[in-house]
Amino acid sequence: GQRRKRAEKAKVQFKQSKTAPGKHLPTGTNVTKTEFKVGKIVIPKQCAEISKDETGITTKKKLGLVELLNKLSHFSQSVRLDGLDGLKELATSEYGGNLVEGNLSQLVSKLAPLTSDREKKVRKTASAILQAILSQVADSKLEPLFPILS
Numbered sequence: 001g002q003r004r005k006r007a008e009k010a011k012v013q014f015k016q017s018k019t020a021p022g023k024h025l026p027t028g029t030n031v032t033k034t035e036f037k038v039g040k041i042v043i044p045k046q047c048a049e050i051s052k053d054e055t056g057i058t059t060k061k062k063l064g065l066v067e068l069l070n071k072l073s074h075f076s077q078s079v080r081l082d083g084l085d086g087l088k089e090l091a092t093s094e095y096g097g098n099l100v101e102g103n104l105s106q107l108v109s110k111l112a113p114l115t116s117d118r119e120k121k122v123r124k125t126a127s128a129i130l131q132a133i134l135s136q137v138a139d140s141k142l143e144p145l146f147p148i149l150s
Contacts, residue, residue, distance in 0.1 A: 057095050059086040065103060072110045077119045084114070084125045091133055100136050107133055108145050 058064050063071075063086050071083025087107070090099055100107065111133070114126035134142065 057090055057093065057099055059089045061086065065090060065099065065106075069106060069110050072114060077122060080114065080117070080119075080122050081125060084122065084129060087111075088125075088129050088132070091129065091136075097136055100133050101141070104133075104137060104141060105145060108148055112148050 056064075059068070065087075068083045068086040068090070071079050071086070074080055074083070090096060093099075108130070111126050111130045114122055115130060117123050117126065
């Protein structure tokens, strides 16, 4: 008697619950929804600043004068050389003369320290660009920049 009752009780404990055919268990309420929507945020002021540079002239890499001048003060040699190459491209372009005359003090003040850089390649490139820029400008415009150039 008692053995049979214990055996039935053990069977009842380990019996798997089955659902009736056609009836399924509800999906868990602990499901993470992974769908999301994407929308653009457009801030007009920032777009305007990015799209127009002071001069509007850019290099092949779409860099303006301000970005190139910022690259000249970077700690990495390759970034400085990239900036110098971009400046050379801008200075020798068809609008180079206007660009040089309009931003002469900025160009000279950024290029002059690079002529005494510790890297030979940077020194040579900076000297060549500075010579090209100074050859385009009249002597009377260089007088205020004499302390920087000397």
